Amino acid sequence: MLSHEQNKIVSWTDKSDTYTWFSQRAWVEIDLTALSNNVLQIRKLLSPGTQLMAVVKADAYGHGSASVAQTALKSGANWLGVATVPEGIELREAGIQARILILGATYTNEQVQAIARWHLEPTLCSAKQALVFSDILEAINFDSPLQVHLKLDTGMSRLGTDWHNCAEFVQLVARLPHLQIASIYSHLATADSPDPTVMKLQHQRFESAIAILKEIGIEIPRLHLANSAGTLSDKSLHYDMVRVGLAVYGLYPSVHLRSTIDLKPVLQVKARVTHVKTIEKGVGVSYGHTFIANEQMRLAVVGIGYADGIPRNLSNKMQVLLRGVKVPQIGAITMDQIMIDISAIPDVQEGEIATILGSEGQHHITAEDWANQLNTISWEILCSFKHRLPRVNII
Ligand SMILES: *Cc1c(COP(=O)(O)O)cnc(C)c1O
Secondary structure: OOHHHHOOEEEEOOOOOOOOHHHOOEEEEEEHHHHHHHHHHHHHHOOOOOEEEEEOHHHHHHOOHHHHHHHHHHOOOOEEEEOOHHHHHHHHHOOOOOEEEEEEEOOOHHHHHHHHHOOOEEEEOOHHHHHHHHHHHHHOOOOOOEEEEEEEEOOOOOOOEEHHHHHHHHHHHHHOOOEEEEEEEOOOOOOOOOOOHHHHHHHHHHHHHHHHHHHOOOOOOEEEOOOHHHHHHOHHHOOOEEEEOHHHHOOOOOHHHOOOOOOOOOEEEEEEEEEEEEEOOOOEEOHHHOEEOOOOEEEEEEOOOHHHOOOHHHOOOOEEEEOOEEEEEEOOOOOOOEEEEOOOOOOOOOOOEEEEEEEEOOEEEOHHHHHHHHOOOHHHHHOOOOOOOOEEEEO
16 A cells, blocks of 8 residues: 555645546645644743744745644644745735744835735834834824834844844834834854854844843843754743744754654655656666666656756756665656666556655655755755645645
8 A cells, every 4th residue: 555545635735626636747745743743842842931933934845834834833833934925915815813923024015014914023124124114004004003023133144133233223113103022033043053153152142132122121022033953952042932944844954953852754745657668788868868777677757857846966866765665766857757767676567656755664765865965955955846746735
């Protein structure tokens, strides 16, 4: 029995009636039970008073934001984090009422009005941006104060006012009508590194900023600093809330953090064998003939390619799982198809399902494996699967 047949499909993103799941050539499976487990595991690390924000930007790292958000909230997450206004609206349209922080910078009139209308909560990075917000809210007669989150730069050199200049910025926002400071936060640049030096420096700077604000009589609101790596590595970084992305999806930000809690990968990529054949010694495979058979061999074509999100640079390097066996991919990865060497399992039939990323029995192929092969990070691998691949939610 194929592994997926034991699972219950709870939703299916392909709206057309023409195709059933079983007729698809390739898809992404989202294990919502694993997601729920991951959220519970992360919660166990937190003090009861610390809130958990599930970061669901970029369509929940490619997992499908609405179903991930709903599952995360049911399993103990309190807040959601997105990157952009449309990502926030998508969650509201799915009926989600939890507080949603927009982690990216927003400025335009339309964005500010959409934030107000949809009860989203923006990040403000500067006094100038706070004034823009206040003016627009004044112009539209916004009656209740908008909850805003002030970003300080403690060493990432991305969004935020420099921590040592925070007094003026925070004081200004505190005095502006229409705005209420819901939190002050910063973001860690190196929390996934085994060397904690920079993370400690950022922590000290965040503490110094808080001390400055206390001194000038600012009422300290909710504070937050930690991403997944910060959350797993040091409880003193948790403050009032942690913002967790990668770990929710079941991956560790770094090898040295693997022993902390028991996470399970949520996403698997599956594709069907579409054709099988025998090729003779000396025959070349795929564009450019980068693979030549050095003996007679059995080959299968699998219906997934770089247009689905498999990085072409994995050509002749990746492996896939089929019938519980790890077999090598051969030749150049093409737009919609890959070839695999099935000499070890020569009676494989057309229509059988291969695991491109995921587990079969004792074998695993993880986003980390691909990231290592490609000299990148697992975050990028998760975000690379295209919408051309339907997402199948299973529990
Ligand atoms: C993406 C993001 C996170 C989550 O990061 P992970 O490493 O995936 O946990 C947290 N905070 C901010 C500001 C982010 O942009």
